[in-house]
Amino acid sequence: MLEKNLLPASFEQRLYEGWEAAGRFGAHPESAADPFTIMIPPPNVTGSLHIGHALTFTIQDTLIRWRRMQGRDALWQPGTDHAGIATQMVVERLLAGQGVQRRDIGREKFLEHVWEWKGQSGGNITRQLRRLGASLDWRRERFTMDAGLSEAVREVFVTLHEQGLIYRDRRLVNWDPKFQTAISDLEVESREMKGSLWHLRYPVEGEAGRFIVVATTRPETMLGDTAIAVHPEDERFRDLVGKFAILPLVGRRIPIVADEYSDPEKGSGAVKITPAHDFNDFAVGKRHGLAMPSVLDAYGAVMLEEIEGDLAALEGVADPAFVRSLSGQDRFEARKAIVAELERLELVETIEPHSNAVPHGDRSGVPIEPRLTLQWYCDAATLAKPAIEAVETGKTEFVPKHFENIFFSWMRDIQPWCISRQLWWGHQIPAWYAPDGSCFVARTEEEALAQARQKLGADVALTRDEDVLDTWFSSALWPFSTLGWPNKTPELDKYYPGDVLVTGWDIIFFWVARMMMMGHHFMGAAPFKTVYIHGLVRDEKGQKMSKSKGNVIDPLELVESFGADALRFAIASLATPGRDVKLGRKRVEDFRSFGTKIWNAARFCEMNGIGPDASFDPSKVETPLARWILDASNAAILEATAALEAYRMDDYAGACYRFVWNSFCDWFLEFAKPALNGPDTAEKAEVKGAAQYVLGTILKLLHPVMPYLTEELWDRFGYGPDCSLIGESWPQPVAVPGAEAARAELDWLVSLISAVRGVRSEMNVSPSVTVPLLAQGATPETLARGARWIDAIRRLGRATEFRAPEAGEAVKGAQVTVGEATILLPLAGVIDLAAERARLMKERDKAQAEGAKVAQKLGNADFVARAKPEVVEENRERLAAAEAEVARLDAAMARIAE
């Protein structure tokens, strides 16, 4: 017997272990079945499951379980990425707790600690994924730092280098002073900051008393100024172009150049140019061949090495001693000191409040410092071309389609990708340097040595590049590196390219785009056919969830409270395409009742001896009830399947919900009760057969989204061996004889009972009062139907009998029209006839208004001439129906007239 209450915690773990132990999640490269592949977006190895993961993995698991049931050889590739900065941070913090600094113990020792940490804590998220029910092929779990994946990284790096698509370059890079590493432009987010716009007076050379005023938000970088730029069209400065200004504090002479970068509308119209510390200034510097001295070091502190030679003393303008005093000061301290000194020298014109977008490291949260350094770059523009083309030609499709715009906008204007990171944890760059500085990129040190020998003519000691690669570099290879590439493997053959990539729009650039670039370049094809982009999870007020706001909800807590199925079903129901999902505890709690409903319906079946019956043949059923529910079940199968094919999780969940609750429970089981309570007839056997068949269909249909509950019921009922539903085949519609007639009959019955219930409720008739239903003007067919369903009508309609009124039988009471008939409920003593007349009048008015509206439409010659014939016909029918309804209501009112 099923327990009275649904207790997900009592079976979830057992079922998951059962599935996993039986190898139910495994892909079968050797099978002939069509593959269906989803590559997991590898979660960060330091991470733990948050609600956003719950969303994306619920969708992925639903798709993978559904396709697996459809007979596809499903591969859902699991794994995690090594998260360079995040992981290094975590371990550094741990070591700091023991008083150990990374640099004290050295690289090798530090990496040992990282691996140790990974062994202990790195599996967190994969354990949590299991609680969610995610059916990943765990035997194939990969990690981006695995030997195989690392080999793939080296192979890609060396190949792209050989092809000239990876190169070293000295240019401005986003430097994170906290983590002491370069980061890519994607890892920078701009934050609106309140600051000041300082208007500084730079003396014009040779024109005593004349100044050119420049406006800047970063006065501390002035030490590195090498020019002043004004707009070529700006009359105010025309005579100054080509002249020189004296850089205050430093004393360097700097040219005044004309460049369109300077915006006459902004600030003073003149802008100081610091090529080594600003991306725009860098471009100006290139255009005008300016020197590019750096004046801030890796920590964002002032350094003077590169401008030492420029320092000059100029009375009232520049003082080398002051500048030297800045050496080693933090950039923000230096800013204060410099502004104070300039104010003392009366070289500050004005200071206006100003807010501007300041780039911050997305992980460190500190302002990014553009720095001129030597880094490794990947020629993303070249790699992007085939990826762009694949989307343009529809070889790769975004769902919803409008996300293509985001993809295109970035890909068509893509910048060189800085791939080197000054970290220890990650894939060390396979480049070696000879003492003379020559660089050798090779798969192994031996190869590098051989190259060096060839080039330099002698054996030299090589030192390896200390830097590692951006984590996303290895993630970009994920769709093929996990399958064994660069080796040729059966997996690579069968599962590449994959079918669908599921992810949020926030990582289209980080990951989707880069996978496409690498996939095209190394595999000759996009790594997936469809990119399904879902929204992000927000709290109930629509705010982004964040720890600092304290509005995060823990998916595991929700699983504990309501069960994984409730969380999953809630997510699926709310996952409208491309839209962010507002999710709170309450929403999940609400959806829990659906699982309870199924559980109780199953209990009811169990109590009535409804259970698996392999001999039941749905194509042989004869009773209208069985035909009707099987037909409705067919419709539900088609709807659910179509929704999944269209990635409409909400429609899939909705179709299942409506079928289970509104068809199976509300009507079918209720209609079945008389037969189930009666003697063992052929009819009863057929109803039971249909019930068990449809219950089985429901369990199959819902299994992808509610795997635990459905499997538990499947097993407990004995539809199959334990843990077998996951491997069952996806339901198909069956041919149901006489479906149309059954639908007409049951639809009539439902509307009769609904109408009777409605009028009784409106007239406040207690359910304890039962009355005959007298069908005025009913056809013989209607009367026959009433006779066939008399038990259900009695039970659900609180009726004693259903028949035509006798000739001359005068009945006063409530009345309601159903189809061609008017149903009379003799309630003269129970209800207020005046109120009933008023109610009928209201109904009549409604029918009348409807009829008038349709009549007006039909009276429009243009409508009749131009609208589609079927629409015109439909309106003619509606008019006739409305007129007949008015007539019946008139008759009804006449019947109870005073």
Place this chain on the structure above:
RNA sequence: GGGCGCUUAGCUCAGCGGUAGAGCGCCUCGUUUACACCGAGGAUGCCGGCGGUUCGAAUCCGUCAGCGCCCA
């Protein structure tokens, strides 16, 4: 500044040319043995404003307003 999305019942959202929908909430009634995480019934909408296209617009086009996001 450029681009995208959203605005439909109290709330959350479907619908995207032919009779305005769902879930939750709300109100009324209910101990009919599957289910109160329930059942029956009910109320609630100038489908953001204004123009246009069309026989017909929540749906298509334009425009304005508000909200949100992305890129500079």
